[in-house]
Amino acid sequence: SGTGTTLVTGALSLSTSSSKFISESRTLRNEGTATWSDGTLFVGGTARIENAGDLQATGDDSVNFNGGTPSFHNETEGTLAKTGGLLTSTIGIPFENDGAVGGTAGTLNLSSGGGTSNGSFGATVAGATVNFAGGIFTLGTGANLTGAVGLTNATVDVESAVSGSAASVLTQSGGTLAGAGTLTTAGSYVWNSGSQSGTGTTLVTGALSLSTSS
Numbered sequence: 001s002g003t004g005t006t007l008v009t010g011a012l013s014l015s016t017s018s019s020k021f022i023s024e025s026r027t028l029r030n031e032g033t034a035t036w037s038d039g040t041l042f043v044g045g046t047a048r049i050e051n052a053g054d055l056q057a058t059g060d061d062s063v064n065f066n067g068g069t070p071s072f073h074n075e076t077e078g079t080l081a082k083t084g085g086l087l088t089s090t091i092g093i094p095f096e097n098d099g100a101v102g103g104t105a106g107t108l109n110l111s112s113g114g115g116t117s118n119g120s121f122g123a124t125v126a127g128a129t130v131n132f133a134g135g136i137f138t139l140g141t142g143a144n145l146t147g148a149v150g151l152t153n154a155t156v157d158v159e160s161a162v163s164g165s166a167a168s169v170l171t172q173s174g175g176t177l178a179g180a181g182t183l184t185t186a187g188s189y190v191w192n193s194g195s196q197s198g199t200g201t202t203l204v205t206g207a208l209s210l211s212t213s214s
Contacts, residue, residue, distance in 0.1 A: 008032045022047040043070040051078040058084030074099045082108040109133040116140040122147025151175045158183045
């Protein structure tokens with residue numbers, strides 16, 4: 001708690017099943033290598049998580065809202081990836097990504113929206129997903145999809161030129177794809193359910209699948 005900063009330039013291990021609390025206007029900043037293997041993180045007040053290093057979620061836990069206006073910023077130099085656990089890791093506070101968000105295991109849920117993100121999103125191993133699960137996310141200049149991305153119960157506003165690589169798979173099973181920008185994907189877009197709105201363009205130069213009876 002308090003107004004200070006916990007700065008990591010080496011290695012940080014967040015382990016054991018005990019809950020961890022970041023409160024008031026405290027900042028947890030990672031510029032090194034952090035491994036989050038166990039334990040729920042409760043973030044409240046105006047507390048902030050900043051990642052400018054390598055942060056790996058190796059278990060199935062969550063960052064939970066604990067009141068106030070907390071935030072999580074994955075900076076330009078930052079990599080956030082779910083690399084372990086077969087189930088779900090959840091970022092449950094407003095999240096902004098200007099670096100790389102990915103995964104090689106399970107599902108990384110982004111469930112509370114956030115500011116404008118200009119970074120990359122996508123899991124790179126079959127069966128893993130980075131999922132927009134709740135809230136409103138804005139994709140700005142430079143944002144791109146690099147692997148498996150889900151849209152289930154969020155609004156994703158495309159407000160600039162956003163690209164999807166040939167390896168990207170965007171699966172929409174709910175939520176809303178919106179905005180005034182252009183999403184151009186050379187990969188796959190699987191539209192199971194959910195809506196599209198706004199004045200923008202979704203350009204699929206790869207494969208489009210309209211599936212399920214929803």
